[in-house]
Amino acid sequence: MTELEELYIGTDIGTTSTKSVAFNRQGKAIYEAAKEYDLHTPNEFVAEQDPDEVFEAVVETLQHILKQVDHPKQIKFVSFSSAMHSIIGLNKELKRITQSITWADTRSNEVVERLIGEGKADAIYQKTGVPIHPMTPFSKIIWLRERDPEQFEKISKFISIKEYVCFKLFNQFVVDQSIAASSGFLNLHTLDWDDELLLEMQITREQLSAVVSTTYDDFELQERWKEQLDFDAGTKFIIGSSDGVLANLGxxxxxxxxxxxxxxxxxxxxxxxxxxxxxxxxxxxxxxxxxxxxxxxxxxxNGGVILKWAKNELAQSESRKAELLNEDAYAYVTRMAQSVSPGANGILFHPYLLGERAPIWDAEASGSFTGLRMHHKKADLLRAVMEGILFNLREVLExxxxxxxxxxxxxxxxxxxxxxxxxxxxxxxxxxxxxxxxxxxxxxxxxxxxxxxxxxxxxxxxxxxxxxxxxxxxxxxxxLAEIYDKIFVKYSKIGVALRSID
The missing domain is CATH 3.30.420.40 (ATPase, nucleotide binding domain)
Structure with a gap:
């Protein structure tokens, strides 16, 4: 009988989809599954997930892989990755009474502006290693308390989307150090919840999960999920880390x-x-x-979402043409940009259509084109968009x-x-x-x-x-080094000048 190949599953719980991939010991992806779900954005400030949709996606992707393997015994472990900065409120019965408020939700910006105005931002950053921004659960919890004190009083647990998945699968409230750090209220120096910041939010340690190492594996599936997932009894489950941290490792x-x-x-x-x-x-x-x-x-x-905006708003007819030709619209648009020389014929684009985190940490920042003249074409604008996204990242790189x-x-x-x-x-x-x-x-x-x-x-x-x-x-x-260096200096100067305008 042929020996069964050992497999290892990595499951990544993302903003708009969950992916599970089974790798062999040589690092080759053997089986994979993905399940999309909606990010609910009824207006420009709200960005929420339905936690149960996310959990169902985790279960479905794991079930899909289990159906493909020769025997469940092949799966040695499942290790989890997750997007950061989400927050969910559970009541005393441990039923959720909020959606999962994601990193992209900016409704707590007024809290952030107040904390900055009170001169607290730097002290918080020095404790936590997380810049003050509406992405953080720290600002979101304060916002929840101030927006609806009655609902806030009903919340007995504040957890992230990964903690919600772990609670449903294993009936445990634990959070890995990386996801905990992204909350904005873990003390980076002690790797424990910061009591002063808990006081600022007016919550207690009992409302939070226990902080554990990213290698924590003391999990056992609840009986219901043992039946539905049919993993071998020897399969381990590892809490893992956050998606960005694990991308570096991967x-x-x-x-x-x-x-x-x-x-x-x-x-x-x-x-x-x-x-x-x-x-x-x-x-x-x-x-x-x-x-x-x-x-x-x-x-x-402002990453790929900005290219999507440019495709939809600046190159609608070209995108339709690509579809008629059965061609990928993004490939068509990037080919248009490629036809333009470096520097986009003098156009510069600052891509802050969704505000920005690094490098400027300003949720209310807005995007701009500069250098536009009558001779410019759509392709020039598209080139400027792609270059602008990368110039923004170069500022972070430096x-x-x-x-x-x-x-x-x-x-x-x-x-x-x-x-x-x-x-x-x-x-x-x-x-x-x-x-x-x-x-x-x-x-x-x-x-x-x-x-x-x-x-x-x-x-x-x-x-x-x-x-x-x-x-x-x-x-x-x-x-192209000298050309792009000169353009980058100009890009940075224009950015500073635009941000100085109230």
Whole structure:
């Protein structure tokens, strides 16, 4: 009888979908499943998930993989990744009485502005490593209390979407250190809830989950889910970490001189360091992965969603033409942008259509085109949009470089990494080599690598570097360095000038 291949599942609970991928011991994706759900955005300030839709997606993707394997015994463990900054309120009966308020929800901006005005922002950042912003559960909980005191009094537990999944599956209230850190009220120096910030929110420790290591695996499925999921009794479940932290691990961007760039709907640049690093101006985050591994970076709101906006609003007829030709509309639009020379014929685009987190941390910032003249065409605007997204990320990159040292290589993932045009544009604007992984699901793979450490199949991450397979590498055109450097200086100056206008 042929020996069954051992498999390891990484499950990534995202903003608009959940993905589960089963990898073998050589790091190859064998089975995968994805389930989409809605991000409810009735207006520009609200961005909520239905927690039960998300939980059902987790269950369905795991069931899909279990149906494909030869025997449940093949699955050695399931390790979880999750989006950060969500908050859900449960009542005394442990029934949810709010939706999952996601990172993209900005209704707590008035709280943030008040805290900044009171001079509290820097002290909070120095404690937590998280910039003051409406994305954080810290500001959201204060907003919930002030908006509806009666509902607030009914909340007995404040938990994230990953904690909700763990509660439903395992009947435990635990939160990994990385997701806890992203709340904005975990003390980065003690890795425990900060009592002063709990007082600021007017909540107690009893309303929060126990903080555990990202390698925590003391879980057992509740009977109902044992029946529905049919995992082998020996399958372990690992709490895992946050999606951004695990993307670095899944790309093996954990060595000195390397960063990971992710552009999906939003985006981020992150590096891993052997100690916690804080920015003197409070522009970057710092989250724990495991002992002696800290992730430092900057998240941006305006990633692929801005290209989608440009496709829909600036190139409607071209998008329809692409559909009639049975061609991908994004490929058509990026080809239009590619036809324009670097610098978009003098147009600069600041992509703050959704406000912005890093590098400016201003939820009310707005986007702009500058340099428009009568001779400009749609293709020039599209090129400017793509360059503007990357100039914004370059500003974040330079801040991170000031903190963590010279960057030599960039590992890129997310939907944008499928576009050769955009990848090369990044190489030219950053003037760095851009490496592309074989698998685009870096957070799922990072969850698996963390699971191998948790289950002691490896003793350090150095043992699994060979499992990270690359499909491509883009070398910067050094002839464009001076051109893009001059444009970038102008981009930064215009950004400062625009933000100085009340």
């Amino acid at each position: 790309l093996f961007a954990i060595k000195k001189g390397t960063v990971a760039v992710t552009i999906g709907t939003s985006g981020a640049i992150r590096l891993v360091h052997d100690q916690a690093l804080l920015d003197k101006e409070g522009r970057t985050f710092c989250y724990p992965l495991v002992e002696n591994h800290w992730t430092i970076g900057g998240p941006v709101n 801040i991170i470089e000031d903190q963590g040292g010279v960057i030599e290589r960039v590992y890129a993932s997310g939907g944008f990494a499928k576009s050769e045009t955009w990848r090369q544009m990044m190489a030219d604007i950053f003037q760095l080599n851009i490496l592309i992984p074989e698998s685009y699901e870096s957070s799922c793979f990072g969850a698996v690598l963390l699971g191998l450490l948790a289950t002691k199949e490896i003793s350090s991450f150095a043992e699994v570097e060979s499992l990270v397979h690359l499909s491509n590498e883009h070398i910067p055109n050094h002839g």
